[in-house]
Amino acid sequence: MLGYIWQYVYTSFLRYWLKWLIRQATGKCELQRICSECKPGATRTAKAALETSKDNLEQCVDQIMKEKNVKPQKDPQFKASLHICLLQITGYSSLYVSVEDLRKEVFSSDNPEHEAMLLKLWDLLMPSVKLESRITKQWGDIGFQGDDPKTDFRGMGLLGLINLVFFSENYTVEARQVLSHANHPKLGYSYAIVGINLTEMAYSLLKSGALKPHFYNTIQGTPELQHFHQLYCYLAYEFDKFWVAEEPESIMHFNQYREKFHTIVKTHLQEPDASLTLTVSSKN
Template structure:
């Protein structure tokens, strides 16, 4: 007996899905390699002969400011055969002007003939290198362990409580009251292990800069049916923001949201957007149980990633007065 999708002769699947997937990925990789290594170079050379401008000139003066321009410039620099151009991606804030001047000399670009190029390229490089430096700074915070012996850490933790529930005083530093804002145990320090000080800073930033929204989200988190652990979910969303930053998925957002070099506060603002939007998403989905959190968290994650594929994306939460 033969079945649909099976070879009549051998009664076996006509193809292996995994094998086909791997073959297609390999074929796509080979095409990309051939284009980046050979075809792209000659195509650039031909267009330069016709237009009299290099690829970077056409990008910096012909593309819309933001992710559209900066993403193209980053790609052009990364796959350039010129070492000076490739090295510009690892420049520091201090030597960006020198990098721009070096690139202009290498590509024989005259300021009087292309007056916008220098400033536009500088802005692109500022965003590109700033993103890299932002990741380094965020990683340092993630690795910093919350310490009860550090008065700054302790002060920040107590500040979180006062911002969220100012009308109630903590009975003591270690108390079951921490459960009221979504920590698992009597001492919140144990909940920061995964994201370190970064998780706490994000929670405090949201509560301090978007106080009414943070309290609103906390009230939703304490809902008898649709509730969730506010602080624990917040730390989990910090991990989501961190992973998106590390993978480079957040580049379009930052290239659109920050005209120069993104800084740590911009990362914290991105977290605020995720915290607020996840709460809306959770309530709209009406999960049957908190035990389904990972499933809905992943669904929300994919939704954010889809937004980030839009070159005009800007995931911002309106600042409160």
């Protein structure tokens, strides 16, 4: 009860006067202090978190400066710093919408672009082996469950396929290396199915907001779809390293190790300087 009373008194009265006193002493509002004292990245943007719209970003920055009585000539860096924070905040929301749209888009065999993307995945991973037909058991060689991969995309829609292709196209050597591990007679796992599972992991981390520190630390502006795909590449490559190092008894223990890896990633994301960036060089 005492704790509740103290919280009420602090929130209602003391916090206002404390902020007022600090402003009188420093000559800066709280947002100015955040932007000047915190280095660019997750810590600064999280503390400066504001609700705004990307459509009126410039107007929003000017309005904030006006309301806070911030003079550009006295704090020339404030406007640029605040602008980056707002770009990151609004950009994260926009990125989620874009990712969600791809997740909801159903893979269709009647769509030439979808089909071309699927065949491209095969060619990138198995350049020396020709598909006998569109529907074939050969798809199992790159980790699909049935003769027609389209059934495996039901959960993550087109997003799952795009992630697989992006990794294979931009990190071809690494993707083929991961595939070779996945086809190991003892430590093997279903490459494509696990890849789609990792898409679900990336999607859930984005949806929950857990990826904010990563994007705020690595993108000094608006995070876009390619940045999400890059994050997926990190998960695909690092999960393979994790799986091989753990040496599971069989694929039957996949869920157990998947959750262990998920916990490692979430723990890393709680660090102020979190950055889930694949350190190997991409082709592009």
